[in-house]
Amino acid sequence: MNKNYDSLKLENQLCFPLYACSKELVRRYQPLLQKLDLTYTQYIVMMVMWEQKEINVKSLGEKLFLDSGTLTPVLKKLETKGYINRSRSKEDERNLNICIAEKGIALRDKALEVPIEISKCVNLAPEEVIAMHKGLYKILDYFKSEE
Amino acid sequence: MNKNYDSLKLENQLCFPLYACSKELVRRYQPLLQKLDLTYTQYIVMMVMWEQKEINVKSLGEKLFLDSGTLTPVLKKLETKGYINRSRSKEDERNLNICIAEKGIALRDKALEVPIEISKCVNLAPEEVIAMHKGLYKILDYFKSEE
DNA sequence: TTATATTAAATTGTGTACAATCTAATTATA
DNA sequence: TATAATTAGATTGTACACAATTTAATATAA
Numbered sequence: 001m002n003k004n005y006d007s008l009k010l011e012n013q014l015c016f017p018l019y020a021c022s023k024e025l026v027r028r029y030q031p032l033l034q035k036l037d038l039t040y041t042q043y044i045v046m047m048v049m050w051e052q053k054e055i056n057v058k059s060l061g062e063k064l065f066l067d068s069g070t071l072t073p074v075l076k077k078l079e080t081k082g083y084i085n086r087s088r089s090k091e092d093e094r095n096l097n098i099c100i101a102e103k104g105i106a107l108r109d110k111a112l113e114v115p116i117e118i119s120k121c122v123n124l125a126p127e128e129v130i131a132m133h134k135g136l137y138k139i140l141d142y143f144k145s146e147e
Numbered sequence: 148m149n150k151n152y153d154s155l156k157l158e159n160q161l162c163f164p165l166y167a168c169s170k171e172l173v174r175r176y177q178p179l180l181q182k183l184d185l186t187y188t189q190y191i192v193m194m195v196m197w198e199q200k201e202i203n204v205k206s207l208g209e210k211l212f213l214d215s216g217t218l219t220p221v222l223k224k225l226e227t228k229g230y231i232n233r234s235r236s237k238e239d240e241r242n243l244n245i246c247i248a249e250k251g252i253a254l255r256d257k258a259l260e261v262p263i264e265i266s267k268c269v270n271l272a273p274e275e276v277i278a279m280h281k282g283l284y285k286i287l288d289y290f291k292s293e294e
Numbered sequence: 295t296t297a298t299a300t301t302a303a304a305t306t307g308t309g310t311a312c313a314a315t316c317t318a319a320t321t322a323t324a
Numbered sequence: 325t326a327t328a329a330t331t332a333g334a335t336t337g338t339a340c341a342c343a344a345t346t347t348a349a350t351a352t353a354a
Contacts (some may be wrong), residue, residue, distance in 0.1 A: 010198070021169075
């Protein structure tokens with residue numbers, strides 16, 4: 001009895017092109033982020049900080065889909081660079097509050113160039129970008145609803 | 148003069164949901180792949196091997212968007228597990244040929260369960276999956292055309 | 295209230311990823 | 325054909341990512 005293995009073909013996967021596309025696009029951020037002395041992970045942390053000014057590690061992790069094992073060293077690095085400050089919450093000492101520093105606020109203007117340059121790397125029409133965005137968040141929202 | 152920072156909002160990015168979705172979906176493969184004694188990276192290598200039986204590291208890297216720095220240790224691990232064999236090409240000793248082993252071929256039947264289970268993790272309609280797939284490969288093909 | 299359970303970060307260990315460099319084999323060229 | 329250039333993998337160093345565990349703080353319950 002011959003089995004049908006089509007479902008195991010690389011070209012029939014959804015996860016693989018997601019994974020490859022994500023990696024390749026992140027790789028294209030690196031030369032742009034180097035000018036800001038940021039890695040991609042540090043950059044998405046700073047995007048949250050630019051919007052919120054202050055947040056604890058748990059909330060940050062939920063927003064970015066990252067756990068403390070990843071965030072702890074990244075946040076220590078960002079503090080060393082002077083972009084953020086870390087301090088325990090007075091109300092609940094278990095919480096670590098992350099605060100954007102002056103140097104981090106100043107970085108925002110320089111960062112404006114990044115999305116401009118990155119958009120040149122993606123050859124999708126605006127409506128295709130919107131459709132992709134919508135589909136990705138449909139999946140991500142579903143993932144969140146499962147927890 | 149107030150600047151508009153909307154382009155730096157997390158919710159306006161395309162890369163971030165790609166990155167998060169890819170990570171979360173790969174994470175959902177792990178318990179399924181554990182039964183096959185594979186990691187996700189090892190799994191996508193095996194998907195190529197099931198289709199091709201034989202390939203060299205360079206071609207494999209081009210298919211998977213991975214370089215030798217990543218592949219070398221992964222392929223050594225797969226050889227240790229007995230799923231593949233590594234041998235230098237007789238025609239050109241620079242090339243390393245990867246060959247699927249008996250144990251690797253046998254793994255294919257067990258792997259058939261993986262895409263079935265994974266499809267339950269993704270709440271997209273079939274036509275949405277197709278659209279997403281198409282958009283991702285449009286980007287990936289463009290990336291390839293740049294090199 | 296004291297013991298138990300829960301929670302938030304940090305730590306530890308394993309496995310990618312990739313830039314940069316190195317080494318050996320092959321190819322191209324003066 | 326000797327030398328230079330190129331190519332394929334391997335190696336090294338840095339930075340995630342996450343499961344599992346630990347630690348300290350807080351909340352809950354007997």
